[in-house]
Every structure is written in structure tokens, then in C-alpha cells.
Amino acid sequence: MITTNSKAIHPGDTFLAVKGDATDGARFIQNAIDAGAVRIIAEVPRPRNTPACVEWECVPDSRIAAARYACTQAGNPSQSLSVFGVTGTNGKTTVANLIRWLLTGAGIPCGLVSTIENDVYPLPESNPFGSLLGKPALNTTPGPFELQNLFRSMLDNRCRAAAIEVSSHALAQHRTDGTRFSAAVFTNLTQDHLDYHHTLEAYFAAKRRLFIPDTSSAAPPACAIIQTDDPFGQRLAADCRSLSPQTLCRTYGFGNSADFRIRSLRLSPNGTTFEIAIREDSSVSACTIRTHLLGRHNALNLTAALAAVSSAAKIKPARLADILESAPPVRGRLEPVHAPDSPASFFIDYAHTPDAIENVCRTLREITKGRLFILFGAGGDRDRTKRPRMGEAAARLADALIVTSDNPRSENPDEIIREILAGIPSGTTCRVEPDRAKAIRLARRLATSPDDTVLIAGKGHETYQIIGSQTLSFDDRNAVRAP
Numbered sequence: 001m002i003t004t005n006s007k008a009i010h011p012g013d014t015f016l017a018v019k020g021d022a023t024d025g026a027r028f029i030q031n032a033i034d035a036g037a038v039r040i041i042a043e044v045p046r047p048r049n050t051p052a053c054v055e056w057e058c059v060p061d062s063r064i065a066a067a068r069y070a071c072t073q074a075g076n077p078s079q080s081l082s083v084f085g086v087t088g089t090n091g092k093t094t095v096a097n098l099i100r101w102l103l104t105g106a107g108i109p110c111g112l113v114s115t116i117e118n119d120v121y122p123l124p125e126s127n128p129f130g131s132l133l134g135k136p137a138l139n140t141t142p143g144p145f146e147l148q149n150l151f152r153s154m155l156d157n158r159c160r161a162a163a164i165e166v167s168s169h170a171l172a173q174h175r176t177d178g179t180r181f182s183a184a185v186f187t188n189l190t191q192d193h194l195d196y197h198h199t200l201e202a203y204f205a206a207k208r209r210l211f212i213p214d215t216s217s218a219a220p221p222a223c224a225i226i227q228t229d230d231p232f233g234q235r236l237a238a239d240c241r242s243l244s245p246q247t248l249c250r251t252y253g254f255g256n257s258a259d260f261r262i263r264s265l266r267l268s269p270n271g272t273t274f275e276i277a278i279r280e281d282s283s284v285s286a287c288t289i290r291t292h293l294l295g296r297h298n299a300l301n302l303t304a305a306l307a308a309v310s311s312a313a314k315i316k317p318a319r320l321a322d323i324l325e326s327a328p329p330v331r332g333r334l335e336p337v338h339a340p341d342s343p344a345s346f347f348i349d350y351a352h353t354p355d356a357i358e359n360v361c362r363t364l365r366e367i368t369k370g371r372l373f374i375l376f377g378a379g380g381d382r383d384r385t386k387r388p389r390m391g392e393a394a395a396r397l398a399d400a401l402i403v404t405s406d407n408p409r410s411e412n413p414d415e416i417i418r419e420i421l422a423g424i425p426s427g428t429t430c431r432v433e434p435d436r437a438k439a440i441r442l443a444r445r446l447a448t449s450p451d452d453t454v455l456i457a458g459k460g461h462e463t464y465q466i467i468g469s470q471t472l473s474f475d476d477r478n479a480v481r482a483p
Helices: 025-034 062-073 092-105 144-156 168-172 200-208 231-243 296-312 317-324 354-367 387-397 413-421 436-446 476-481
Strands: 014-016 039-042 055-058 082-087 110-113 117-119 161-165 181-186 223-227 248-253 260-268 271-280 283-291 335-337 345-349 372-376 400-403 430-432 453-457 464-467 470-473
Touching (some): 014 025, 014 062, 039 062, 082 092, 092 110, 092 296, 092 317, 110 144, 223 231, 223 296, 231 248, 260 296, 260 354, 283 317, 296 354, 345 354, 345 476, 372 436, 387 413, 400 413, 400 436, 413 430, 430 436, 436 453, 436 476
Parallel strands (some): 014 039, 082 161, 110 161, 223 248, 372 400, 372 453, 400 430
Antiparallel strands (some): 110 117, 260 271, 271 283, 335 345, 464 470
8 A cells, every 4th residue: 555644554555745834744754754665765775874675766846646546546547537627717616517417317427526515426307416425625636646546436336427626736746646537627727726826827737737748758739628718728729729639628618709698688686598609610509508506607617518518528518508407506515595584694704805806796787686795805924916806806796895804714714804994995894803703693683685685705614614623513504693
């Protein structure tokens, strides 16, 4: 058995010392040997005092090696599984869940690896996305050994496909190297994670790896589905077509040049209706989408899922359009919640970037007759430069703001709030309440009309709040519903 955790070593195991951002696994090599490891794989050369009975393999990149050995140890499960990978700043969770819904409805059992949960069992057709069936996820994309073991479990449970979210961190760290992707989806790219990537170009370069790998340990996807209303998507599609000719590249969006073009969009408080015009060689066909999901951004998400499944699984779009009609909302993504003491409409959403706040506010603005309230904060120990931009977007699109705490982590919540307020113009109707539970009670008091809408943004599906070193139980839904 190969493991990257020195504490999990049993006699006869192999320890792979991964050099990470926070710590170097090479520090724990002696611990692994003391625990019975008989083989070491590491970036550092073999020390002179290493016991002769211990084998040593020196590798140039321990993360690439980890992905390669993870695939081998699990039996290369993606060779027998149709893997649909979704990357982008916003929309990954919704698109991955919709792909799973479509495949299941078309008779192809599908597992899920997402920000919300990892589920290695086929999705029952009756399951609402709001009910967790799998194991709550710790990361959007797990490490390579856990990921390949999830794929192996899916195969063992008779899944034939997997829908997975692929984060920029995972791509930068080669976690998905060795995975064969039947389809890769690019949703968009806006400012996020600059605490890790430092620049938007480096962030894009990480996303681009899913489509155009820069190492021999990864292969391009069989099919690429790219949103080209986004300027980074336009660049990616051009690169994909010129540098990865073996990949079938299809584009989607509202623009006239998209292969899957959204048109005749109609929004209402009860759902969304639109057409997708599909260009195939010299012919154009169309299908109509009717969905309970709200908003322009969800029209993009639905089109991405349909484009991926129709292109990679060769299922007719008209059949997929029928399946999408019954797709439920995803937990924490424009999820309606009833407040017992307020006549207003309340929605919970994971929006935690300027672009996501803008998209969700625009959707709710179109269906709100009265005032639009937004309650939000920003995560601590994360990209600080987006905080004033989140404040600006919220102030521009909502009638009233309540700025509160998200997951402050090790930062001072008041300082995070000050950085958000720096982007909010003077004269904006804005309240500050650092205590999130009190802030939600305040929103319930202020939203007094049945025509009012309250958006509680930032935490979405999360059922905890990280304050300092503590992870405390907290669910926005419970706070809205509390008597």
C-alpha cells in the first residue's frame, strides 16, 4: 500500500513524501520508516543512514508521482468510467449535479465528487439535490489517492460515469493527473483565490491545465465544453482548438458564435424558459428548456450540462431537455427558505465572489417587485482584494445591505467588514452586524412586505462557521427558520 500519510503507515507499506505548500512530507520520512515503511518515494535523495532494507525512489515532482501511483494503485478506474470534469470560478457545483441528473435520467448510473458531497453510489432518480446521500466533502477536489479510490468505489457500485468538480488548487497540484476525462467543462473565470494563485493569469493557467495539460502525466479531455461569453473562455477555446486538435471543442453561451446558443430567455419567480440553438457542422437544431432553476446564470449552467452530456455521451439534446425539466435546485444555490415571522421571500446562495453576487442579485432583481436585501460577508484568510468589489457589486444591485461575518477564520471580523465597506459608496442603505445569527434576525425584521426578497449570501450549503481555530455549528437555513 502506498500512502502520503506517515501516520497511516503499516509494516510493508510505501511512504510517498509529498512536498506541499504548508509542509514537506520529507520531514516525516523517518517516522514512516520507524512505523515499518519498506519503500520511500520522495524528491530528496536517499540519506546515507537509511537502512539497507528500505528501497528509495527519488522523483522530480512528488505531486505528479502521487497522482501516477494513485491511479495505478486503484487500477486506473477512469479508464472504465466516463468522467465529466467541471472547472470555473462559479457554477461548478450546479453543473456537476446537473450532469449527474442528466446521465441518471438517461440510464447511465453516475457518482459525484463536489464541493458539497462525495457520493459513490448511483443517484436515485427521485433524489432531490438538497438531500445529502454521500459523505460531506472536505475539499472541492480531494487528493489523488482519495479521488482514485472514490472512482474505484463508483465502479464497484456499478456506476458507469462520474461528475466531478475540478478546482484550480487541484489542477495546480496535479491531483487529477492520470484521470481520463470524457468531457471537461469551463464555466467562467472571475476574481477568486488570488491568495493562492496571486494573479488572475496564474489562476487561468491552472484552470487551463484541465484542457491543455502541461505535463506528460495528464491527457487532454476527449471533449471540451467552454463558455465563450467569458473572455477567458474565448482564449481557452482558441487555445484548445489550436493546441489540442484531438479534443472535440464545443462552445456555449448567449453569443451568436456559440455552438450551443441560448436565446429567447424568459425569467419568472417560478422558473426559467429558454431555447438552445445547436450548431452541428452546417445545420442548426433547437430544443426548449423549462426549469425550476432561476436566472440567467442557471440558463448557462443548464446549457453547459446539456452540451457536455450530449457531446460526450451522444444523447439527443431533445431527450436531455425533457430530463432537465424535473431537475431540482442544488442545496445552497438560490435555495428558497421560509422565514416564519416575515412575509418576504428568502434565498440562500453560496455566492462569495463579486461576479457571483452580481449574477444572483441580477436574477433576484428581475423577479422582485419590492425591495431586494442582501446579507453577506467575506471569508477570512482568503483573497482580500475581492472584498471591496463584493461590497460595490452588492451596493449597485440591492436596495439594502447587511454586512456581517462569513468564516472569519484567523482574521478579525471587524477588519474584514471594514474592507468590504471600503467598496460601498456613501449614501447606500447599509447596516453592519458582525454576529451572523443576529444579522439574519435583523433581515427578518426589516423585510416587511411580501414583495421583498432577502438574499443570504456566502455560505450556501455550509453547516458551520469557522471563527478563530473553532469550527462552530451554524446553518443559515436554521437561522432563517428559527422562531
